[in-house]
Amino acid sequence: MGIPFLQMVQVGAYVARQHIMGRKRYPLVLMLEPLFRCNLACAGCGKIDYPDEILNQRLSTEECLSAVDECGAPVVVLAGGEPLMHHDLPAIVEGTLAKGKYVTVCTNALLLDKQIDRFKPHRRFNWSIHLDGDAGMHDHSVCLDGVYDRAVAALKNAQARGFRVTINCTLFNNADPERVAAFFDKMKALGIEGITVSPGYAYERAPDQQHFLNRSRTKQLFRDIFACGRNGKAWPFFQSPLFLDFLAGNRTYQCTPWGNPARTVFGWQRPCYLLGEGYAPTFKALMEETDWDAYGTGRYEKCADCMVHSGFEASSVRDSFERPWQLLGILLKGFRTKGPMAPEIALTSQRPADYVFSRHVEEKLAELARESAPREHLPAAE
Numbered sequence: 001m002g003i004p005f006l007q008m009v010q011v012g013a014y015v016a017r018q019h020i021m022g023r024k025r026y027p028l029v030l031m032l033e034p035l036f037r038c039n040l041a042c043a044g045c046g047k048i049d050y051p052d053e054i055l056n057q058r059l060s061t062e063e064c065l066s067a068v069d070e071c072g073a074p075v076v077v078l079a080g081g082e083p084l085m086h087h088d089l090p091a092i093v094e095g096t097l098a099k100g101k102y103v104t105v106c107t108n109a110l111l112l113d114k115q116i117d118r119f120k121p122h123r124r125f126n127w128s129i130h131l132d133g134d135a136g137m138h139d140h141s142v143c144l145d146g147v148y149d150r151a152v153a154a155l156k157n158a159q160a161r162g163f164r165v166t167i168n169c170t171l172f173n174n175a176d177p178e179r180v181a182a183f184f185d186k187m188k189a190l191g192i193e194g195i196t197v198s199p200g201y202a203y204e205r206a207p208d209q210q211h212f213l214n215r216s217r218t219k220q221l222f223r224d225i226f227a228c229g230r231n232g233k234a235w236p237f238f239q240s241p242l243f244l245d246f247l248a249g250n251r252t253y254q255c256t257p258w259g260n261p262a263r264t265v266f267g268w269q270r271p272c273y274l275l276g277e278g279y280a281p282t283f284k285a286l287m288e289e290t291d292w293d294a295y296g297t298g299r300y301e302k303c304a305d306c307m308v309h310s311g312f313e314a315s316s317v318r319d320s321f322e323r324p325w326q327l328l329g330i331l332l333k334g335f336r337t338k339g340p341m342a343p344e345i346a347l348t349s350q351r352p353a354d355y356v357f358s359r360h361v362e363e364k365l366a367e368l369a370r371e372s373a374p375r376e377h378l379p380a381a382e
């Protein structure tokens with residue numbers, strides 16, 4: 001099925017309004033991380049390597065809903081950490097839906113069966129279940145046997161209860177194209193609404209640093225996968241076709257990280273969902289005070305291999321809006337899987353990586369210590 005028609009129309013109208021208003025940078029998808037705590041410890045994840053004091057932090061329902069208002073993006077993705085470990089997730093979802101947003105909860109589904117009665121199906125709400133391939137691939141990716149089977153059982157249960165269900169799949173350099181294609185076939189046969197797929201970002205804090213894809217491997221991998229499924233037309237992707245065409249090496253994009261701004265327990269993360277190089281206290285400060293030109297392919301070493309949807313999907317949506325005729329060939333023929341690749345942005349002038357993680361953690365811990373310190377007694381009012 002892919003992205004529902006009404007969602008495409010409503011998001012398209014939002015994009016049109018931004019262009020009419022002459023906005024150079026605008027958010028499309030708010031990445032809202034109400035906690036970092038997770039009940040898994042995946043080898044390719046760089047999001048949960050924090051001390052307990054930080055893992056125990058939660059954004060309140062009020063903070064989440066105020067972030068939704070501040071940002072104004074038409075789509076809100078609740079991620080983490082594992083969002084189902086946040087006790088107030090149902091209220092956050094309900095409150096965000098009440099604001100007219102499309103809401104996706106990204107989950108590993110381990111708690112889904114237990115908690116599903118706390119949620120109600122809605123046409124603007126979907127579960128996005130994390131599955132990095134078939135049972136062998138996924139259990140290897142999440143470093144725990146049996147997770148695939150539990151996630152698929154929860155997926156079927158959610159479907160049976162009338163929820164919209166998609167999957168999100170992150171691929172690494174050990175992915176076998178035919179096996180990935182067979183997995184997509186299987187998911188399609190299960191009747192899922194869509195597939196979101198992306199190469200893994202090489203998080204500096206991820207335990208496994210050996211299996212991240214570089215740009216040329218990413219493009220060839222996606223070409224090989226699409227070639228197994230009628231040039232990609234066999235599957236219901238829940239993504240912009242031009243982003244997938246970018247993954248297949250058929251277009252050159254610079255990232256537009258403001259398209260998927262991230263709000264975490266640290267604040268508004270700059271520059272993007274993947275990189276925490278600093279934090280802004282408000283969305284306005286994030287948009288106006290970030291040195292956006294300091295980031296992106298060819299500008300910064302940590303961006304060199306990034307082709308992740310949270311950085312580039314907004315670039316492709318903008319391109320689809322400005323040159324919609326490009327979609328026609330893809331809709332008719334699928335993605336090109338042979339022939340020369342689009343030119344690559346040169347990496348020769350990128351600035352070296354700045355390692356700031358420890359400083360941010362220390363600052364946050366100091367802030368938490370200040371907040372929990374006993375306050376001096378003030379004299380009682382007379």
Ligand code: SF4
Pocket residue numbers: 255256257271272273274275295296297302303304306307308310311312
């Ligand atoms: S390329 Fe863009 S989206 Fe990717 S890590 Fe760099 S700033 Fe973030």
